[in-house]
Each structure stands twice: as C-alpha cells, then as structure tokens.
Amino acid sequence: MKVTTPIHINSKRLHDRIYKLSQIGKIGETGVCRLALSKEDRAGVELVKSWMEEAWMTTRIDPFGNLIGVLEGRDPDAPVLMLGSHVDSQPYGGRYDGVIGVLGAIEAVQTMVEAGYEPEMNIEVVAFCDEEGCRFNKGLFGVRGMTGKLEEGELERTDKNGMTRREALLEFGCDPAGFDGYTFEEGRIGAFLELHIEQGPVLEAKGEPIGIVSGISGPLWWTVEMTGFAGHAGSVPMPMRQDALVGCAKVIVALNELARQEPDAPTVGTVGSLTVFPDSRNIIPERVSFTVDLRDIDLERRNGLEEQLRMLIDDACLEHGLSYTIREDTNSEPRFCADWLKDVLRHEAAGMGLTPPELMSGPFHDSLTMSYVCDYSMIFVRCKEGISHNPKEYAAPEDIQLGTELLYRAARKISERKGG
Numbered sequence: 001m002k003v004t005t006p007i008h009i010n011s012k013r014l015h016d017r018i019y020k021l022s023q024i025g026k027i028g029e030t031g032v033c034r035l036a037l038s039k040e041d042r043a044g045v046e047l048v049k050s051w052m053e054e055a056w057m058t059t060r061i062d063p064f065g066n067l068i069g070v071l072e073g074r075d076p077d078a079p080v081l082m083l084g085s086h087v088d089s090q091p092y093g094g095r096y097d098g099v100i101g102v103l104g105a106i107e108a109v110q111t112m113v114e115a116g117y118e119p120e121m122n123i124e125v126v127a128f129c130d131e132e133g134c135r136f137n138k139g140l141f142g143v144r145g146m147t148g149k150l151e152e153g154e155l156e157r158t159d160k161n162g163m164t165r166r167e168a169l170l171e172f173g174c175d176p177a178g179f180d181g182y183t184f185e186e187g188r189i190g191a192f193l194e195l196h197i198e199q200g201p202v203l204e205a206k207g208e209p210i211g212i213v214s215g216i217s218g219p220l221w222w223t224v225e226m227t228g229f230a231g232h233a234g235s236v237p238m239p240m241r242q243d244a245l246v247g248c249a250k251v252i253v254a255l256n257e258l259a260r261q262e263p264d265a266p267t268v269g270t271v272g273s274l275t276v277f278p279d280s281r282n283i284i285p286e287r288v289s290f291t292v293d294l295r296d297i298d299l300e301r302r303n304g305l306e307e308q309l310r311m312l313i314d315d316a317c318l319e320h321g322l323s324y325t326i327r328e329d330t331n332s333e334p335r336f337c338a339d340w341l342k343d344v345l346r347h348e349a350a351g352m353g354l355t356p357p358e359l360m361s362g363p364f365h366d367s368l369t370m371s372y373v374c375d376y377s378m379i380f381v382r383c384k385e386g387i388s389h390n391p392k393e394y395a396a397p398e399d400i401q402l403g404t405e406l407l408y409r410a411a412r413k414i415s416e417r418k419g420g
C-alpha cells in the first residue's frame with residue numbers, strides 16, 4: 001500500500017486520544033463499557049470536550065446530550081458542515097466504534113486551524129448521544145433529538161434497573177424540559193460526513209485500508225411463526241407428520257440461497273433467533289417462531305427477494321401441513337450517500353494515491369438519521385476480521401490515519417471559500 005502524498009493530520013495526537021478515551025469505562029485489556037448517559041459516558045464526553053477546546057472550537061452540550069464543538073467560518077450564516085459520530089459504547093464493546101469518527105473529526109479541525117485555514121461555513125463536530133441504543137432499547141437518540149425526530153414516550157423508556165431516560169438525562173446534566181422549545185431548522189446543515197470502522201470483513205478481504213460508503217441498507221425484519229401438530233417422536237409415521245421445525249429449516253436454507261442469488265450483490269439474509277415449542281427431544285415440534293433479517297442497498301431487488309421468500313414459506317408450509325403468520329417488525333428503506341460527496345471523497349483519495357472501493361453499510365449509523373435532513377457520506381476504515389461490538393475490535397493506526405487524512409482533505413475541500 002503506497003501513499004504518495006504527505007499526511008497532514010497528527011496521527012500520534014489522534015492515537016493518544018483514542019487510547020486515553022479507551023481508559024474510561026475500560027473492561028479487560030482492550031474492551032470498553034461506556035453506556036449512554038452513564039457516569040463513564042459523562043467522563044468520556046468531558047474529555048472529548050476538552051480536546052474540542054484544544055482544537056479552538058467553542059463547545060456546548062445540547063438538551064439531548066449531544067456534545068457539539070463549533071469552529072467558526074467566514075460566513076456563520078451559511079449551512080454548516082457537520083462531522084462526527086458517537087462515543088457511547090455497547091456493554092461489551094471496543095475502542096474504535098464511533099470513537100474514530102469523533103476524534104478523527106476533531107483532528108481534522110485542529111489540523112485546519114494549525115495550517116491557518118479558515119473555512120467558509122461553520123464546521124460543527126458532534127459526539128451524538130446514545131447511538132448504540134442498548135441501555136434504553138432504542139438507538140440514535142441524540143441525532144434524532146437534534147433533527148426533531150423523537151417519538152412519543154421516549155423519555156419514559158427504562159433501562160434494566162428501572163431508571164427512565166428522563167432521569168438518566170437529568171443525572172447526565174441535561175434538562176429534558178429543553179425539548180419543548182426546540183425545533184430543528186431545516187437547511188441549517190449543508191452536509192454530514194462520518195468516519196467509522198467498517199464493522200464487517202469486506203475491506204480486509206479486498207486488502208483495502210479504507211472504503212467509501214455507497215449507502216446504508218434498509219433492513220426488513222420479520223417474525224415468522226409456523227404451526228403444525230405435536231406428536232410422539234417415536235410413533236408418528238413420517239408421512240403423517242406436521243413438523244414445524246422441518247418447515248422452518250427449509251426456509252432458513254432457502255433464505256441463505258436467495259441472498260446468494262447474485263454473487264456480486266451485497267444482499268444479506270439471516271435467521272438469527274429461533275424458538276421451538278414444546279422444545280423436547282421426543283416431541284415433534286408443533287410451533288416455531290423465528291426472525292428474518294434481509295438487507296440490501298437495492299430496494300427493488302430486496303422487494304423481489306421478499307416476494308420469493310413469501311412464496312417459499314407458503315410452499316414449505318403446504319408441503320408439511322403447517323399454518324403460518326408473518327409479522328413485519330421493521331421495514332426501512334436504503335439511504336444513499338450523496339454523489340457529489342462521494343466524488344469529493346474519491347477525488348481527495350486519488351490525491352493520496354488511493355482508490356478506495358465503494359461498499360454498502362449493513363449496520364445503522366448516526367448518518368442514517370442525518371440522511372433525512374442533509375446530504376451525507378461515510379468513510380469506512382478496515383477492521384480486523386470484521387469484529388465489532390466486542391473487546392477484540394481492532395483497527396490499525398495506519399488505516400485510521402488514512403481515513404482521518406481523507407476526512408480532513410474532504411472537509412477542507414467542501415468548506416473552501418467560494419468566489420475567492
């Protein structure tokens with residue numbers, strides 16, 4: 001891997017910060033537990049805030065718990081360029097998820113200021129509150145709050161100790177009373193860029209340090225229930241059985257084959273959870289409930305696969321004498337990155353001697369919500385074996401450096417003075 005132009009960002013400073021932040025809520029050798037709105041989260045946010053201030057940004061924490069740093073541009077009324085991600089973690093998480101997007105953005109801004117560069121518009125760096133959603137079972141809280149997309153009852157959701165989000169926000173130092181007067185100003189944000197670890201194995205398989213995201217795929221989530229008839233596993237002859245688990249098994253295999261129909265497509269299909277009733281070794285399974293997760297960046301293709309899957313379920317149930325229901329739990333549309341932002345990223349990467357591949361994001365990110373209020377794009381950094389949401393999560397410093405350098409160059413390009 002040859003990088004033909006110099007690196008502007010301060011890679012040592014960036015990695016010192018990644019390391020220091022990883023010591024807050026540290027578990028084991030390399031793990032992190034900084035649950036949203038916890039004491040550890042607050043300590044992490046305070047530290048990140050101090051780094052924003054070192055990078056000459058003015059800082060504030062909004063009522064939703066988002067930490068925002070602002071570098072003022074020449075025209076403070078122009079739509080802002082927003083950069084960022086999150087610093088909360090899963091209960092058994094790693095050092096890099098979200099973190100590189102926030103600390104990388106601070107590094108990009110600090111590099112600009114040190115180079116004497118003044119952007120046209122304000123640049124805002126955000127550490128969004130509670131992206132992960134594990135504590136209150138609903139994620140992307142801060143970004144949805146900021147963009148006016150919270151739902152009824154969100155403050156009353158409780159964690160496993162019975163604490164409500166309202167109480168947690170107050171403990172964190174935010175006042176949910178501030179929600180009432182808040183409205184999101186359409187058009188305030190011109191573009192959003194997020195740097196993130198890939199959380200998948202594609203870049204590693206391709207031998208590429210960084211990638212440009214084409215879009216975030218929309219998942220289709222179902223819960224399927226198949227019902228047959230229980231009987232003694234030792235006595236009911238095979239032709240007379242109504243075995244719900246056999247019908248389900250056929251669907252599991254069929255979904256796996258459907259998702260492989262187009263070998264070059266990024267389609268993924270998973271049955272990840274299965275409940276068998278009565279769940280005994282000598283009773284023919286009477287009822288099986290299982291989940292379906294189908295994702296694709298191409299909604300038309302996904303809809304086509306959904307139709308085929310429905311027919312396959314129908315066939316399997318007919319063959320085995322089963323009845324079935326399909327409950328749709330989530331049906332999100334794919335959200336594409338803006339072509340002009342991808343062009344900027346490709347162009348700036350070429351200037352670094354890189355030709356990053358384009359890839360889809362299966363997981364959600366803060367960008368998903370941002371996509372409804374402004375143009376967005378994402379840079380992915382290769383992570384070891386695709387492992388994430390795990391203390392073993394690892395991204396090489398050289399790869400993070402390249403991703404951050406690209407973020408810096410792209411942010412600088414986008415925020416250049418117009419008309420001299």
Ligand SMILES: [Zn+2]
Pocket residue numbers: 086097098131196365
């Ligand atoms: Zn993340």
